[in-house]
Amino acid sequence: MKRRLLETLQFVLTTGLMLIASSNVFGESLVSLANPLQGTDSVQDFSHGNLYPAIATPFPMNAWSAYTQPMPDSFYYQYQQTKFRGIRQTHQPSPWINEYAAFSFMPVTGELRVNDRDRASDFSHEQEQARPSYYQVYLQTHDATIEVTPTPRCASFKVTYGDSVGEDRPAYIVLDAFRGGSSVQILPDRKTVIGTVRNNSGGVPSNFANYFIVKFDQAFESHGTWTPDNIAEGQNEATGDHVGAYFQFNTSTSHEVTYQVASSFISHEQAEQNMRSEIGTDDFDTVLAKADAAWNEHLARITIEGGSHEQRRTFYSAMYRTMLFPHQFYEIDSAGTKKYYSPYDGKIHEGVMYTDSGLWDTFRALHPLLNLIAPETNAEILQGLLNAYNESGWLPAWASPGHRDCMIGNHAFSLFADAWVKGIRDFDAEAALKAIVHDANNEGPIRTIGRQGCDFYRELGYIPSSEISEATAKTLEFAYDDYCASVLARGLGEDEIADRFAADSTKWRNVLDTETGFVRGRNKDGSWAEHFSPDEWGGPFTEGSSWHWTWSVFHDIDGLIEALGGRDAFAKRLDSVFNAPPTVRTGSYGGLIHEMTEMIALNMGQYAHGNQPIQHMIYLYVHAGQPWKTQYHARQVMDRLYDSSPRGLCGDEDNGQTSAWYVFSALGLYPVTPGDTTYIMGSPLFERATVQLSNDKTFTVEAIENSHENVYVQSATLNGEPLDRAWLTHDEIVSGGTLRLQMSDVPNKMWASSPESRPAH
Structure with missing residues (x-):
């Protein structure tokens, strides 16, 4: 008991010192400044971030989020909505990629209602609190308040029922394991429920599952399982496409129920281990204090x-x-060994794995930022990329949790090169180069891994837009990635490989039409694609037009300046981006997509900051001498x-890139x-x-x-x-x-x- 008291005192003192160290000169705790509700007032047709309020620790395995829209809407938290349907464990990196391994909790009072359309409660943002480590909301319909605070793989919940809840208005918590294959097993004598969810949006082996455990601090007055069509009172187990559980509590002695949740992609036993190691005997307030401290330490890096x-x-x-x-995407077993279920081969491996990131977005600024303020994390991420290659035969481009068919480029090359030149070497660089050489010379089983059109790229020096969609954008991105490959190869003393990639990195010139001063689609026979307009989206471009993609020569800006007529002419071309009217031709999209609408709304000419291709362009004025x-x-x-x-x-936030x-x-x-x-x-x-x-x-x-x-x-x-x-x-x-x-x-x-x-x- 004395030892535990001393440990608690030491933790409180340490946390207090960290809070002081992580407060700025205004006395504000840094975690209290961050707003998880930023960017959540979005709809599918217009994005102000397309975000949900992610309650998590830094670089977690799981986050937790409120949701307002019934399943399976991937835009599941919309700030302007007034209905609350639960707090869910979430892994969703983008509504366009969608969710996997989700389940949720919802307090319900009075009549037992289980479906997320029926159990929904009115709520108000005036009675909602959010910071990265904590979320609380009062549910008006049910006269109940739910709170959550996280660890990397677990969470602690607290539900407080109002005075109106009692014998004539029963108090429940509803567990929803969602559609897509789920099971629950209730152990009433242990005040515990064990569950499994398999919902996903693709890119996983057939044995993929999320195993979770929930432990309550109170015995159940009654309990049961449910499906969308039936409530089975007293039943302890259910398995099916969509099942859930409910628990009734006696509020005559206490109106507060707390419970702890742990999950694992390995097993229920590992979920138990995650709960022991990350929560143990900590109460809600202690879990919250540790989550606050983790955020304050990370945020205080700047x-x-x-x-x-x-x-x-x-x-x-x-x-x-x-x-x-x-x-x-890795966990730590009882011996302290890092292990993970591989979303690529379905096996358990020792080591590290990261997922839920689109490198097309994040190579630009997110990973360079991590190399500056969290190099130890970025080194682990790189080793995780190599583990994915070992288990699938390809480097990831968009992983969630396995390979997904989204976006373009080989930007794992960029991550390896950027880390290498900045002195971060805690990854197997020789293995990285081997993987790079492989992926640069082979088409993958889906368009986004390996190189679609690599034979054209090798033989013609570009990818023809007459044969492959988004060809000009792919040519530009592959040329930049080849530069990155040459950097890593040169650093490893592989000069022959470096020379070959360096030569390929000049292929951006083959899609620049010097007469118009824009990059363009080019046919297989070498002719330019007809009917060119620089404000036409799609076709040879990805989520943009030539106004945006002409600047995507990150590695040879001097060459681009020369090709566009020198520094003065280049600066005038940069000016023209802001001076041009914000017009769009919908091109191959056939109609306005949200990125177009958002660019028009910005009214900054052809500058489209809400999407990634042009976000670096402002800084090119320095190269032009202005x-x-x-x-x-x-x-x-x-x-x-x-x-x-x-x-x-002003657009999709995209895994931290826009931030x-x-x-x-x-x-x-x-x-x-x-x-x-x-x-x-x-x-x-x-x-x-x-x-x-x-x-x-x-x-x-x-x-x-x-x-x-x-x-x-x-x-x-x-x-x-x-x-x-x-x-x-x-x-x-x-x-x-x-x-x-x-x-x-x-x-x-x-x-x-x-x-x-x-x-x-």
Whole structure:
């Protein structure tokens, strides 16, 4: 007992110190600044983030979320709705990818209602609280409050019934194991239920399952199982396409019920182990304190000073979103060994696995951010990619939890190269290169793994749009990925392989029409596709038009500048993106898709920040010798397109990418070319931002006289020395020090504008 008391006291003291360390100069706990409801006011036709309020720990296996829409709607939390249907365990990385392994809990009072359409309750956002570590809502229909706080693989719940609940108004908790294959087994003498769910949206072996255990602190007054057509009072087991369970509680002694939930993709025994190791004897408040501490430690890796309260909330809401994906997919057994069920071969392996991430989105800024502030996590992610290759024969491109047929490119190549050049070597680089060579030269069983059209790419130097959809976009992305492959091969001393990939990385030139100044679709016979219009979406492009894709030459920006007529002409072309009207031709889509609608609504010309292909374009002004335009436009986007509200994003957030853009831009830096060590400088949002590096050093960006109007850099020093360039290297940052910028409301067109000041690419 004394030992337990000492352990508790030590934890409280440690947590208290962490809370102090993770509070900014305004005394605000960082976790309290992050808003999980940001970006949740979305519908299928117009996205303000397409997010749900994910209650989780950093890089969890599971998250928990309220849901307002009946199953199987993948847009399941919509802020404007007034009906609440439960809190579900969720793994959904995107509503376009959909859910897997989900189940939910819902308090119900009075008449027992089990289907999520029947049991729904009215609720109000005024009676809803959310932060990354905690969610609470009062359910008006049932006079009950439900709360949840997470661990990586478990959660603790608390339900409090109101005074109206009693003998004449029974209190229930309904467990819904959802459609798609489920089972429940109730053990009333142990106040426990054991369940299995198999619901998924594809990309898994036939033996895929999520095994969960629920342990209550109170005995059941009554219990039973249910299907959508029947309630079986007193029944202890049920198996079928869609089953659930319910539990009635006696509120005469207590109106509060708590319960703990653990799950596993390995077995029920492993779920028990997860509960022992992650919750043990902790009560609800202790689980919450530990979740708060975990978030405060991660969020404190970047601390900020200055700015408004709303800007601080927006920044830490973005930081929180950059630490949700990819999900851990491994567990730790009783001997402390990391193990995972493979969603690729259906077997149990030792090691690590991550999933639920689209690399087409996240290679751009999310993974470079992790390389800066969470390199140990990104190294594990890379080893997980190699484990996926070992078990499936292909590197993932979009995993959830296995290979999914979505998006384009071989951007695992980018992740390996970016980590390598930034000194992160805790992965098998030789195995990575072997996998890269394989995937670059073979078509996969689905379009998104390997290279669709690789024979055309090899023989013609491009993928013909007359033969394969999204061909020009694929050519551009494959050329960049070949650059990344060459970087890793060169680093490993494989010069012959590096030379071959470096030569292939120039193939972007084969889809650039220098007469029009745009990338275009090209036919198999070498002719340009007819009826070209730069604002036509689809066809040879992915989720965009030539206005967006022409800039997707991350690795050879100097070559692109030359091909478009030199620095002055290039800068004018960049200007034209903002000056052009926000018109769209629906092309092969046949109608407006939400990305088109969102670009039109932004009214920033052809700049479509709500989707990924053009998000780096603002920073290309630095390469053109006009860094003041980068400064202006970066601030415009941060100020106009981001806030912490449910409408606080301008398109799909996409696994942390759009948030990572904001985090980097608020620092005044952006990694235009992952796989290279250069960060392009923009306009920092805060007076001071300090990055806590993994080597125990810090890097600080100070913006003197910064304000809403003072967006322009007048001069700069790095560690006290004058700096006449608008870029830094990774080594300069991780060596620690201070970048000090003098800000003004008038651009200094001389600073960092000479040809000698331009970045390397």
